[in-house]
Amino acid sequence: MLLIDEINRANLPRVFGELFFSLEYRENAVQLQYDQNGEPFRLAKNLILLGTMNTADRGIAQIDAALRRRFHFFPLYPDRAPIKGLLSRYLHEHGRSDIAEWLPQVLDTANTKLAEHGFRDALIGPSHFMSPGVDEEQVRLTWNYSIIPMLEERYPGDERRLAQFALDRLKGLAATTG
Missing domain, CATH: 1.10.150 (DNA polymerase; domain 1)
Incomplete structure (x- = not known):
């Protein structure tokens, strides 16, 4: 599992580089730009990427469409389960x-x-x-x-x-x- 706190603050295409493509197309291998061996890279099938977001920060509330397409969103509010109580x-x-x-x-x-x-x-x-x-x-x-x-x-x-x-x-x- 990879946990990225405040994922929406990052420029994900820049952070992930070629791996951004792999998040959506896991079955495809990617040639990494800085790989010395030149071997294709593929994300593990069992990789779980969990990113948190704080939408209260209005400057980052808008999420890039590419990010929305690659992730599921699960809101957590203090008045709803599992946070309530x-x-x-x-x-x-x-x-x-x-x-x-x-x-x-x-x-x-x-x-x-x-x-x-x-x-x-x-x-x-x-x-x-x-x-x-x-x-x-x-x-x-x-x-x-x-x-x-x-x-x-x-x-x-x-x-x-x-x-x-x-x-x-x-x-x-x-x-x-x-």
Whole structure:
């Protein structure tokens, strides 16, 4: 297996060179430009190439047609399986039931608001909070210095809208609904 993180950031024809053709036509051997032996190269039939993408980065959201033709796309959203419920399970498994009581609901509420406002590509994933020893202080730091700046890009100058995403406000909503 070959894992390429943020695959859509790369100029894949340049990165893969002649192999880009082989991704689509695996049964065909390719003559590699810099191969000293001159022997044709063929991708292994059992090769799995897994590329991740973050479509929240609007500058790279458009995917080259050649890339789309060669790969299958499987979206992962925090409000759908297999990601839905992951944060809660993680926190419980790591002895953080105190945070698990409210943090997953905070993310669900924030993500619902983002989706309603047309920002489905900017939903907040659980990985922000999946670290060993996560505690409320770390959650606050991550929220204030990672999540809020991302939201400020989505709602430039809209303080009223941004106030809806204040951690304490969302935490209070989680307490009344949970």
